[in-house]
Amino acid sequence: MHHPTHRTVDVAGDVPYAITIGPGLLDAAHPDNVKRLATVLRGRHALIVSDSHVAPLYAERAAALLHAAKPQLTLSRWVMPAGEQEKTLARFAECLDALAALGATRDATVLALGGGVVGDLAGFAAACWMRGIDCVQVPTTLLAMVDSSVGGKTAVDLPQGKNLVGAFHPPRAVIADTTVLRTLPDRELRAGLAEVVKYGALFDAHFLVWLEAHADALLARDDAALAEAIARCCEFKADVVARDPYEHGQRALLNFGHTFGHAIEAEQGYAGVGRDALNHGEAVAIGMVLAARLSTLLDLAPADHGDRLQDLLLRFGLPTRLPGGLDARALIARMRLDKKADAHGLRFVLWERPGSAHVVSGVGEEAVRAVFDAAAGA
Template sequence: MSALHTVKVDGEARYDILIGPGLLGDARIAHTLRGKHALIVSDANVAPLYADRVEAALRSGRPALHVARYVMPAGEQEKTLARFCECLDALAALGATRDAAVIALGGGVVGDLAGFAAACWMRGIDVVQIPTTLLSMVDSSVGGKTAVDLPAGKNLVGAFHAPRAVIADTAVLRTLPARELRAGLAEVVKYGAVFDENFFSWLEAHASALVAGEDAALAEAIARSCQYKAEVVSRDPFEHGERALLNFGHTFGHAIECELGYAGTDRDALNHGEAVAVGMVLAARLSAAVGRAPLSDARRVETLLQHLGLPTAIPAGLDAPALLARMRLDKKAVAGGLRFILLNHIGDATVVSGVPDQAVLEVLRAG
């Protein structure tokens, strides 16, 4: 194994993010565990590919470990309270004690649901995040946000529960479907847009290499994205301040996902990363519409996303007032109304409350 990157997350909950090829079969996975029980949580797409390898690594490092699996159907539509309860039932059947661990092996859906189960079982046990998509490597596996969806909205039931470790095996990205790779790149763009114009420029220069899945470019993008998120999470673990900047594009994106019914597996629908890509374009346009950022920055965001093969327009048939209504129920809304993450310029963003509904509606209708 070579090219191992380690990103340290500090703050109240300290843990390491390991990034590199070949980590799924490495015994250091077992070294993260404290007790005698481990539940591997995965989905029907990922488990056949990687669960045996992870279990073998666990047993190699801890021969006396009791290991079980909970494999859920794949897809955002499965991130429900019913699947969450099945995961808890699997922990009960394993006899998981307070020092047990949940091993979240999969993309963001698995990571969110497994992390929430770990947060709730006996009021909180360890979770080790092993993300298998680019999107989950650079976003959902880091920072301790866990949740399931309700029909009324995305991620409305959840908890903050920091992982014990994050282990990102970059080799799995070589077989990731092209659409899923592009979806992850949307979250990578987010970090450049809100934190670092130099990184945004680097992404513009390396867009073709990233879309082609070149190992060196992806490893650099993952490590830098995780470093940005680790720094913010260590300072603001519960999203009371600057961590909200990580939601750039998400207020719009989550509303689009919810209106589409989380049907991101359908060819004509949008998955999470695609919805966030559209949301970032809308947020950048709103930034210009309210006079915070130049329109040229919105065009620059849109152009980069298009070069990465991501959608930049609201799907046909979605109603602007209905999307606005969804936003009002979004978990990022506060008592005073909607909050948006808006650009001052690329590399610098801020949380803005009190944006007029009419301005939002105009952006949605033009989107």
Template sequence: MTKVRSVDVGGAAPYRIRIGPGLLDDSAQLAAHARGRHALLVSDDHVAPLYAERVAAALQAAQPELQVATLVMAAGEAHKTLASLGEVIDALATLGATRDATVYALGGGVIGDMAGFAAACWMRGVDCVQLPTTLLSMVDSSVGGKTAVDIPQGKNLVGAFHPPRAVIADTATLRTLPARELRAGLAEVIKYGALGDPEFFAWLEQQREPLLASDDAALAEAIARSCEHKAAIVERDPLEKGERALLNLGHTFGHAIEAEQGYSGAGRDALVHGEAVAVGMVLAARLSAMLGMAPHTDTEHLRSLLLAYGLPVDLPAGLAPQALLERMRLDKKNLAGRLRLVLWRGIGKAEVVPDVDEARVLEVLAG
């Protein structure tokens, strides 16, 4: 049996990440984080039919006096909007949620971001427990307290830092994850090796088959090691004033691709987030090589690993370089209107580079 792994995130608002199969049925652990009388379970119409009733029942079994309401939202990045945020706020109001209420975010990154942002806003901040059900959300969005919604001009531009009270990652939920979503999550796992851990990068090269086969032990190890990397960085830089920006390797390019494509709900051919990050990492590596920061061989090494995991590595057809650059100018890492990108010196050696020459970025985007 795969044991439950724990990763502690320190800092001003410490919390624990628990990783393992069967955790959504652990009623005592789920309810332990509800301090008051009200709990709002937020999920989407893909995940809720699978798990929402179980989670609500588990909460009620452990705390019969807890008033539990469930809100099921439309799935997909296209619905991570201010209007959808309003639905969560309305649900909290209907529940009569007080300042000691708890929001449970059951789903992938979209639900985690949106429910977490609503929790940050309701009465200036109530508790949020993240229950990620995708690999991507387990290793990235559920950890670190970054919450947000998208607007037409760009991804995650309206949001708040709001650390969760706990993260409970039930790896059994990954057994129902579509293969494409699993691969997209593995792009974020590969990111951790690429930005700061060559040994982890090499481990991922060796573990491709068990990871793609959803082996419980391999996935738990990959999730735990990814969360350990993120937890250490978040603890040192909770508000992304410096080092935490490294976690965005590939994301400035990736977010621009997503925004220009209208997010994943816009069409079957649009990249999902992890896929866009995979392409973004290759573009960041190519730009690093073009600027003389890193060897071209490391770019090809990264590209080969992503391809081995079935991930895209090239810009989708039909995206104009100038339009992508305009999107990149809205990135939150930029300072004084100048591009500030996460690039690298090679595998495991990412760094934040200020004032990047836009002409060189356009060259990379143009291929």
């Protein structure tokens, strides 16, 4: 099969970098891949950081590519247990211990091989080791490819909340090999597609039309369709982040669906919804539908925009209704605690239509409750 050409997205900023997207990018037999990595490796030490799901699949491939790029490299790996619950200060300290054991100098490189948890924790360790060393991000989930590879946000969680300790630390390069998505569980692929849909909803109605047309190809993990979707999302996000690197204004738009989604995620943890709990992408899918419904209730947008968004999410196999067992009052109480709320009411990213969204403050709780009541069930 003919491999589609690789896509490159250039991310501006104090330290510009490139995101390379396409199949086979981790293949050490390909001279372009070796050259790409050779140009970003500055020193003689590298640490591959991965987790127990991804390392058995791809760590050997990453190590072979690093050695091909720099044969004299001193290379070690640190593998953490998989899961969001492992994104802790204790694991972060273990990662720093691995850098210390390697004897990593200031020109060392951390290669983050995994999903969002690995990217966040490894990126934060790179940000802190000797006040900042290079990090090459090799995202292995669709969600990490579209969402974590731009913006340089790194963090770990505390018991008191997610991402409370972290730093802005843009990577030196991002390598998004679409081939690795073949081993991604279906549910994780769909969760990533929720974030892909978000970028269309926020920035480009034409992209939503493209997604409708290519839904089957994306679900079948077609390399060309995936590379196109990932590149477009990265371009949208890079554009926003370049204008608002530290999240003071426009970058808040990227939270479309997230105020509802985060409340659902937090509340189901509290309500003891265990194995059947929604993941982040699923919660955001429901959150976007609720945000669209709220936009209609507040007379900002016609209802058919929300219907079309819901249909597209359903096409990708994503949930669009609130799961049973979640109490509207408890969800609203969580939103009051959200860092985006203020004294005048709740804050949401709402839309007039796809491609036209903005932050709306001071939304009354009655309106939010009405949206929850309408969306209950399923």
